[in-house]
Amino acid sequence: MIKRTLFFGNPAYLSTKNEQLVVDFPEEGKAEKTIPIEDLGYVVLEDPQITITNGLLLKLVQNKTAVITCDKQHLPCSFLQPLVGHSEQTERMRYQLNASVPLKKNIWQQTVTAKINNQAQHFLSRGKNAIRLKRYAKDVKSGDFGNQEALAAAFYFQNLFDIDGFSRNQKGVPPNNLLNYGYAILRAVTARALVSSGLLPSVGVFHSNKYNAFCLADDVMEPYRPFVDALVYDIVETGCGLDELTKSIKADLLMIPALDVVIDGKQSPLMVAMSRSTNSLYECFAGVSRRVLYPEFV
Template identity: 55%
Template sequence: MIKKTLYFGNPAYLSLRNNQLVIKLPEVEKSTSLPDSFKEQSEITKPIEDLGIVVLDHKQITITSGVLESLLENNCAVITCDSKSMPVGLMLPLYGNTTQNERFRQQLGASLPLKKQLWQQTIKTKIDNQASVLRVCVGEEMKCMRIWANEVKSGDPENLEARAAAFYWKNLFADIVGFTRDREGISPNNLLNYGYAILRAIVARALVTSGLLPTLGIHHHNRYNAYCLADDLMEPYRPYVDELVFGLVKLYGADLDLTKDIKSRLLVIPTLDVRIGGKRSPLMVAVAQTTASLYKCFCGEIRRISYPER
C-alpha cells in the first residue's frame, strides 16, 4: 500500500489517541463566524500506519511526543520547514530493520571498486532519464545526452554528470531568461528545491527501512551532510521532479512563489508514476525497490541497483 503524505500549513494541534493521529484546527474551533455543526467536524483522525511523510510548515503547530514516537515507530519521515516554507529538518527512525547491525556491516564493508561501479550505474541512469525528460518537455531527442550516458565509466572520472547537467538545464528552461540551476537562483529554482527536499525525505526513509545508513554514500561524502547516501540514490529520480516542475511552469508561468496550491501539487511526488523493473509503480514504492536492491549489492547477491527508467 502506498503511504500517504500529510501537509500542515496552518495552526494545528497534533495528538495521539488509540494509535490514531488526532488533528485539531484551533482556527476552526475558535471561529465565531462558522456554524457549530462545522466546528464539530474540526477534529480529524488518521491512522498512523497509513502515513509515510508528514510536513510541518507553520510555527503554530503543536505536536506531542507520543505522536512523534508513533510516527517514527511506523517508519514515517517528519519534515519541518523554515520561515520561508522551505524544508529545513528531517526526522527519521533510528531502527528501521530487524537485521540492521548486519546490514550496517555489509554497507561499511563495501569495496571501493563496487561503489564506483554503483555510481557509474547511478549517473548513467540519471543522464538517460534527463534525456527522456528533454524529449518529452522540449520535443527533441538530444543524442549527445544518450552518448554521454553510454560513455560513463566506473566512478565517472570524466565527470560526465556535470557536462550533461549543464546541457540539460540550458535546454529544459531555455525560455526563462537568466535561468541557471542554482539553489538561490530565480524561479523555478524554489520549486525544484522544494521538490528535491521531498524526494530526499522519501529516499532517506526507504534507506532506513532497508536497514542502511543514509549518512554513508557511495559517492557523496561531505562531512557535514547527514544524508549522503540519500543524495546518491535520488539522482536518477530527480528528472521526475524536474518534469513535474516544468509542467507547473507551463501552466502558471515562470515567476512562481511557493503558495499552498503549488506546494500541494509538488506533494504528489511520492505517487508519481514511474517504470522500474519493467513495471509501473508509484515513486515511493519504486524507491523502496531501489534501496532494497542496493543492500543486495552490498552483500554480493546482485551487481546492479534497480533504478527507474523513463
C-alpha cells in the first residue's frame, strides 16, 4: 500500500480521535477534516503556527509515519523517528556496527556504480551524451578509490540543465532550491526505511561526518537522487518561475515517495523500493547476501 503524504503550509491544530488525524483550522467556517493515521507515511509541517498534540505524535510514531518539520526557508530540517523501528533492532544494529571495512567498501562501490548508471540513463532519456558517465561507472573500484562519484557528479550537473552558469551548490541559483527540497524529502524517506529495517541512520558505510546524524541515509539515497533530478528537470521545463518554492512546486516534490521506479526488474513506488534497498543492505551486513538492491532509471 502506498502511504499518503500530508503537507501543512497554513496554521492548523492537529490532534487525534478514533485512530484518525483530526485537522482544525483557525479560520471561521472552515470544516474539520479527518484522515486515517494508518494511511499516512509522511506528515510535513511548514507553518510555525501549527499546533500538534502529543497524543497524535505518539500514534504517528507508532504507525512509523515520518513527521518532518521545516525551517524559516521552508526547507525540511528535522525528522521524528521511533526509538524502536524493528523487533530485531538490537541484533540488526550489531551486524551493522560490526561490518568489516572490505564489506563497507564493496557496498559503497555498488552504491556509486548504481548512482552513476542512473545519472547516465537520465542523460539518455533527455537526449544527452552519456558515454563519459558510463565510463565513470565502469571505473568505480572498491571503496570508490579514485572518487569517480565526485567526477561524475561534476560532469552531470554541468551538463544537465540548459542554464548558463548553473552548478550544484546548496546556496546557488535555481533550480538548486528545488533540488535541496527534493533531496530533503528523499533523505526523510531513506531514514524512515532504515529505521523500519532496524538500522542506525547515523552510522554510514562511507559518509562519516561526526556532525551528520544521517550518514547511512546519505549513503543509501545516492542512487535515488537521479529520480529527484528528473522530477526537477520536468518542473524546469514547464517554464514556471523557480525563484520561489510555490505550493504547486512543493506539491510536485512531495510526490517523490510515490514516484514509480524499477527495482529488481519490477515496478514499484519509490518508498517501497527504498524499503527493499534498506532490507537488502541489512542482509549484506548479516552475511546473507552480497548485493544491495537499488532501482534502475529507465
